[in-house]
Amino acid sequence: MKRILLALFLGLGLIGQTSAQGDGKDYGQIHGNFQTNAQYYLRDTLIDPNGNAFPDERLLAAGFLNLVYTKGNFMAGIRYENYQNNLIGLPEGFKGEGIPYRFARYKKDGLDITVGNYYEQFGSGLVFRTYEERGLGLDNAMDGLRLIFDIRPGLTAKALVGRQRIYFQTGDGIVRGGDLELNLNEFRDKASSTNLIVGASMISRFQEAQDPIYNLPENVASAGLRANFIAGDFNIFAEYAYKSQDPNSTNRFIYKPGHAIYATGSYAKGNLGLILGYKYYDNFMFRSQRVGNFTEAMINYLPPLAELHTYALPALYSYNIQSNGETGIQAELSYKFDRGTLLGGKYGTLLNLNFSNAYALNKDFTFRQGLDSSQTISGTDGYQDWAGIGNIQYSQDFNVEVKTKINKNLKGTFSYYNFVYNRSALLDGVIDDLVSDPNNLDMVYVNAAVAEFLWKIKPKHSLRTEAQIMLTEQDRGSWAMLLLEYSIAPEWFVAVQDAYNYGHPDPDLRVHYPIISMGYTRGTTKFQVNYGRQQEGVFCVGGICRVVPASNGFSMMITSNF
């Protein structure tokens, strides 16, 4: 199958080439991109005394090549992937080489047909979303068939069937589903600034059941309704989704149905932006097979509704979605003070305030006596429907960011962060049905601040600095970090940084993590090398955790596209 597609693909390419210089007809285009990451690991007894995170291979490398052919309404593509072996901290299931992704797509008469692999999303993703996130080692591409019908302007239907990619294989479950979206603006005078878009979606999974203990449903479905109301500067989006009985390894084989609500409201006018969000996810992790670790075979996507932090130190306490249920809110206010005002100064100032939190649900667990006479929730409803907000806090995040231009050549960004972070749940993967006493949970209280300056020294030459500090008495203690990055546009940059874990409770681990990096960009090709010591992070999904260990060594990244 792979070979046929490849031959087909190559054939198309040849046709394209023979004619490109020839009769001037459009024979289509081929484009692609390429990426490779490699790391050479050095043994570092300070951060890894036992050598657990030191790979036998010493050198690990992963690479990708995408090729897409387009001609008018026809498109086809493949992706070749190569892992020799995957870098430490990324799923080891990605191993070896192959073409796990190939597709052909054709659009005609309002019908859009995709055969092979595809990514798709219904609404906000509560019911269905397949996507690719290389940095996380996540690729849930579907392998099958997708149809998109434009029934009439403003009314679109999608239907799909297939199985999901898991590393170099496909999952056990067959996935089928459909979506219908109606945009009322298209049914009347377009001049109106008020609009309503409504949608309905549904997805169902079939997987054979042969469990000796549980009567498992072989067909599991989830369905959602959504509406997006836009009136001038207001925008309100809400989606509700329901999932039928889905006992699986993530929810510990409980039989209650799932519910999910995701709603946001925003107001944007002039210099002001305001957003409010609400989430309620109850037993809503949906995979295309009953058993899966990490992000394997995830069919849907639960928006975390928490800000994604990108400065290195605050990012150490990033929020992970809790697959067994959570609820929370987010509020964000942004405002631009105009130039010439008191707070705006000469050039204007941007202010952003963000607050979000997340709590476990208030579950009243049902237990049964297991066969080995232990207590278990498996094989029961698990807990009551519509449990509401519980007393275990997962996180709270409050942050302020101020961006200003100090003079013609100097820009500054100042931010402050205050986190409450449930390390046990978010990093160690403690599941709430096992928590007997919330006081046993490791809570981390963090205050952090970052000051960033961008100084344009002379045309094309600039210096960017980041000073970061993060204070906490729990977990790994306090950190400080400094980064200097000197760039010469449009080709070069060199950066040095040092993160220092000066407040680690264990004096031996009060370690410096220095990294030096250099990058060269030419057109669409980017080359970067790093050398240094990277601090540890932890990656958890669905009750099992993967430690992304500290490492020391050289790494290299090349990306290119054409």
Added chain:
Amino acid sequence: MKKTLFFALSLLFALSACDEIPEGEYLKNVEVGGYEGTGHKVFLEEFTGVKCNNCPAANAKAKELQSIYGKENLILLGIHAGNLATTDAKHPKAFNTPEGTELFNFFQLFGVPVGFVNRIDHSTGGIIKGEGDWAGLVAQELERLPVAEITIQEDSYNSSTRELSVSGTVQVTGTINSSNVHLCLYLAENGIISPQTMGDKSVNENYKHDHVFRGSFNGTYGAPIDLSSGNATFSESITLVNNTANGDIAVKENCEVIAFIYDKDTYEILQAQSIEI
């Protein structure tokens, strides 16, 4: 045409959408202890660690399966390995073994709790099984017919050198399609009371660790065994763990010897056996 196609498809979805299991029928009627196997035993190797908070639940699941199928059909082994199987102030004993670490690294595990069911699916890269997979796979493996029978007996135990010697036989009873069969002898210990981190991150000082892997008689991967004549005998010995530094001393009376043969090319376990000594 498009509309017809669309409505036909949506009708299909509606019909196939979901199954509803009524309350009260979630569990099958499982008879505990009455299971009669084919004689093909299943060996479930469970990777675990004293600091792994999700491991006690996985262990309970394995024991639940063992209580359904009986010890004579389902053999369990808890291999403590990885960075959650290390000692610290709260966990004075970690039960990690060089052999366990070797297996952990060789099969490229990335976390616990996970397990192997007869080490199937190594060639397809799917040997690592999450606890949710165990029940179905154990049931599936138990239905296979035996290809061999293993017997083990205790020969001697020297209480001063702590050396245990066992011997036994392997008798081929079916067709073995491999010329690269290895025999492996592992030692396990039951009823060790030692701290374990539980699901809520608290440490249970009096956790009872069963079927803890204590080492191999003949190396991590065992030794080749020649079954061309239809049967073979073996005789091996091991020195019991005696770590006076942290008080981790194996109790001979609680020990169990597990013998299994496997195809070295696929790592698939062909037959296993265990005895309490």
Added chain:
Amino acid sequence: MRNLLSTLSLGLILSFSLSAQDKLPNIQLKDLSGNMIDASSLKNDGKPIVVSFWATWCKPCIRELNAINDQYIDWQEETGVKLVAVSVDDSRNSSRVKPFTKSQGWEYEVYLDENQELKRALNVNNIPHTFLLDGEGNIVWQHNGYIPGDEDHLLELIEKLNAGLAIEE
């Protein structure tokens, strides 16, 4: 394996000979009012268009768009260029895009590429990634990453394009 590699490298060679006449593919984007528009239908009255892929969480992207925004009025007056900012934020952040662009004071045309379909079709690896389209909608230049000062180079290219010169890089 060797076959595969040779196929791939052949593919690479082919593609270089073909990449002259590219336009944006007909992939659907969502505008900030929830309406779908076709990327291939983006127009600017025969003047150049800059298409910039960004996200609310991408610091260099925001730096780039802010740097251009400082000079955008001048750019528009001098060259007639239009900047189209395509956000690849997923549903986690897509509701933030409109308030975010307002509060930044951006005057760009902003679209959402929520499941990264256009990003994938154009083979964008990482953001920020910028495309320059000539008056006929042909992609004449693209660039990955942002280094302060890149915007000056982009302006030079736009001016070159308006002067009818070919872009050879």
